[in-house]
Amino acid sequence: MEVMNKILSESDAKNKRLEFPARSLSAFPMPDGQNSVQFVAFDMNDQQWSLKVSIRNEGKYAKPWLKGEWDDYVHQKGLKKGDKVILTMHEEENGERIYRIRAERKHFGFWYSIDDQQ
Numbered sequence: 001m002e003v004m005n006k007i008l009s010e011s012d013a014k015n016k017r018l019e020f021p022a023r024s025l026s027a028f029p030m031p032d033g034q035n036s037v038q039f040v041a042f043d044m045n046d047q048q049w050s051l052k053v054s055i056r057n058e059g060k061y062a063k064p065w066l067k068g069e070w071d072d073y074v075h076q077k078g079l080k081k082g083d084k085v086i087l088t089m090h091e092e093e094n095g096e097r098i099y100r101i102r103a104e105r106k107h108f109g110f111w112y113s114i115d116d117q118q
Contacts, residue, residue, distance in 0.1 A: 003027040003099070004087040013080050016071040020053060020064040027089045027097075028053045038068065041087065041099040044115035049073050049101060077103045077114050084111060 004024045012018045028037045036054040043049065052068040079085070084104040091097050103114040 001027070001089050001091075002086065003089045004085070006085055008079060008081055008083050008085060010081045012085075013074055013083070016067065018066040018070055018085070020066045022064055024087075025053070025055070025064055030055070039097070039099055041101040043073075043100070044102050044113060051099075051101075073101070073103075079103055079114070082106065083114065 004021055006012070006018070006021065009019070028039065030037050030053075035057050036052050038050065038052045041049050041051055049069045049072070051066055051070060053064055053066055055064045073079075077083075082105075084106070086102050086104065088100045089097050090100075104111040105114050106112075
């Protein structure tokens with residue numbers, strides 16, 4: 001299941017967090033009374049990235065963001081404004097959730113995996 005497919009803003013690429021689409025929160029069961037959940041995502045090279053989805057404690061909207069090793073991921077992949085990040089989730093029969101993250105860059109009108117270029 002595709003959890004998120006987002007073209008990065010300047011803020012996503014330069015700050016230490018990614019503004020996360022609220023519609024994607026259902027892929028991250030958050031314990032009652034908590035405003036964050038940690039998970040591990042594997043990139044296309046099977047490298048593990050420890051990430052964390054957080055929401056505001058107050059206000060009308062959850063306004064989620066992704067942190068953890070996001071900044072390290074951005075630097076290693078050389079991400080910039082206009083690149084795309086895709087996060088997927090597969091639920092195993094035992095209920096375990098497996099997350100995958102990949103980055104793409106548009107070149108001459110086509111999206112190419114950044115992971116393949118490393």
